Amino acid sequence: MISVEQALEKVLSYVAVLGEEERPIPDCLGQVLAEDVSSSIDVPPLDNTAMDGYAVRSEDTRQASQQSPRLLRVIDTVPAGSISSHKLKPGTAIRIMTGAPIPEGADSVVPFEYTDETQRNASPGEIGILCQSEAGWNIRQAGEDIARGSLVLSKGRVVRPQEVGVLASLGRSTVKVVRRPVIAILATGDELVDINQPLPPGKIYNSNAYSMAALVQRYGGIPRLLGIALDNEDSLVAKFNQGLDADMLITSGGVSAGDYDVVKDVLAKHGEIAFWTVRMKPGKPLAFGRIRGVGKAATARYIPHLGLPGNPVSSMVTFELFARPAILKMMGKKNLAKPTVDAVIEDSVVNKDGRRIFARAVVAKRAGRYFVRLTGPQGSGILTSMISANGLVIVPEDKARVAAGEVVQVMMLDWSEE
Numbered sequence: 001m002i003s004v005e006q007a008l009e010k011v012l013s014y015v016a017v018l019g020e021e022e023r024p025i026p027d028c029l030g031q032v033l034a035e036d037v038s039s040s041i042d043v044p045p046l047d048n049t050a051m052d053g054y055a056v057r058s059e060d061t062r063q064a065s066q067q068s069p070r071l072l073r074v075i076d077t078v079p080a081g082s083i084s085s086h087k088l089k090p091g092t093a094i095r096i097m098t099g100a101p102i103p104e105g106a107d108s109v110v111p112f113e114y115t116d117e118t119q120r121n122a123s124p125g126e127i128g129i130l131c132q133s134e135a136g137w138n139i140r141q142a143g144e145d146i147a148r149g150s151l152v153l154s155k156g157r158v159v160r161p162q163e164v165g166v167l168a169s170l171g172r173s174t175v176k177v178v179r180r181p182v183i184a185i186l187a188t189g190d191e192l193v194d195i196n197q198p199l200p201p202g203k204i205y206n207s208n209a210y211s212m213a214a215l216v217q218r219y220g221g222i223p224r225l226l227g228i229a230l231d232n233e234d235s236l237v238a239k240f241n242q243g244l245d246a247d248m249l250i251t252s253g254g255v256s257a258g259d260y261d262v263v264k265d266v267l268a269k270h271g272e273i274a275f276w277t278v279r280m281k282p283g284k285p286l287a288f289g290r291i292r293g294v295g296k297a298a299t300a301r302y303i304p305h306l307g308l309p310g311n312p313v314s315s316m317v318t319f320e321l322f323a324r325p326a327i328l329k330m331m332g333k334k335n336l337a338k339p340t341v342d343a344v345i346e347d348s349v350v351n352k353d354g355r356r357i358f359a360r361a362v363v364a365k366r367a368g369r370y371f372v373r374l375t376g377p378q379g380s381g382i383l384t385s386m387i388s389a390n391g392l393v394i395v396p397e398d399k400a401r402v403a404a405g406e407v408v409q410v411m412m413l414d415w416s417e418e
């Protein structure tokens with residue numbers, strides 16, 4: 001049995017950063033930029049007003065106050081998106097709305113609140129300025145956000161909503177990013193029935209394929225569901241052959257030591273096993289290697305195959321530990337680790353057989369400290385425990401017992417804002 005670290009190292013050594021693609025910007029969320037992005041324009045393109053008000057020459061407002069307003073003649077109104085054809089001459093003002101370009105001759109904008117506009121129904125052709133303005137007041141300068149020619153986003157940056165917004169502000173409709181991995185997902189087991197089918201006696205619904213597909217999507221990959229394979233070589237090979245153009249094949253089930261656990265045998269026969277069994281709980285029976293097609297489907301290309309255990313919790317936990325970092329690496333990401341926090345544990349945990357335990361748990365912050373308690377029974381078939389859990393308490397393999405009150409490391413599955 002190898003350690004979690006050795007297993008992860010092996011998995012990562014079998015996957016590489018994928019090629020790049022040009023994508024519409026709304027679709028790039030979570031992808032990694034494959035180009036440096038520079039700006040061909042100034043943002044904003046022109047000096048414009050940050051407030052609704054009156055564009056003035058500050059020298060025309062000298063000594064203005066509530067008691068002695070400076071009266072200016074209003075010669076135009078400019079909404080955002082228009083340019084005034086007027087030049088401001090001494091003694092004049094232009095009514096202007098947020099975002100509108102500053103008219104020629106004006107050097108500042110006096111907000112409505114500092115004018116007597118609301119009391120001015122009688123003579124709308126004039127405006128009283130109630131305070132002294134300074135040059136530059138309420139003016140957003142051309143290029144103050146992004147200067148033309150500057151490097152705005154560097155290759156390697158992960159696209160978040162703000163990057164999408166900045167790309168749009170440059171007028172970019174597409175951008176080069178590392179492509180998303182296609183992950184073929186196969187559930188295995190004679191007992192499995194697909195959702196939307198009646199449930200015959202002795203059968204269970206295939207839940208793993210769907211939790212796997214959702215995890216793939218959450219971490220930025222594209223899931224491709226291959227359906228269900230039966231526990232025999234022919235059925236498995238037929239399904240494997242359908243998934244070989246993917247970037248990775250993930251199966252669930254069939255990797256333990258039972259009579260019908262043939263996934264690892266098929267992997268050994270038609271590919272190569274890199275490891276089988278990891279010193280962890282849940283998730284000990286985990287097979288990893290690479291595989292290629294059989295018969296007519298045989299290609300020179302092997303694809304990495306992660307054979308996750310069938311128990312629904314085990315497959316989710318091992319996905320987080322091994323499939324997630326592989327997907328992130330293929331996407332060009334550098335930070336592959338899930339966040340962890342140190343928390344005071346409120347339960348005790350016994351570690352009987354020297355494996356690393358990942359116990360489903362609930363982390364909460366109280367008075368600035370993290371506390372964690374287990375979700376309850378830790379059977380690896382109890383999938384609803386993953387609903388209550390927001391983290392996994394990590395008990396090291398060399399620690400036989402964790403007592404309540406000790407500080408433990410917790411791998412966070414979710415942060416509260418999700």
Ligand code: AMP
Nearest residue numbers: 187189206207208253254256309310311
């Ligand atoms: P296995 O790893 O194939 O021995 O399966 C271990 C346990 O997980 C068995 O109780 C299976 O019935 C269950 N299991 C396997 N695959 C799935 C699946 N796709 N959905 C739900 N449960 C499964």
Ligand code: MG
Nearest residue numbers: 189253254310
């Ligand atoms: Mg099985």
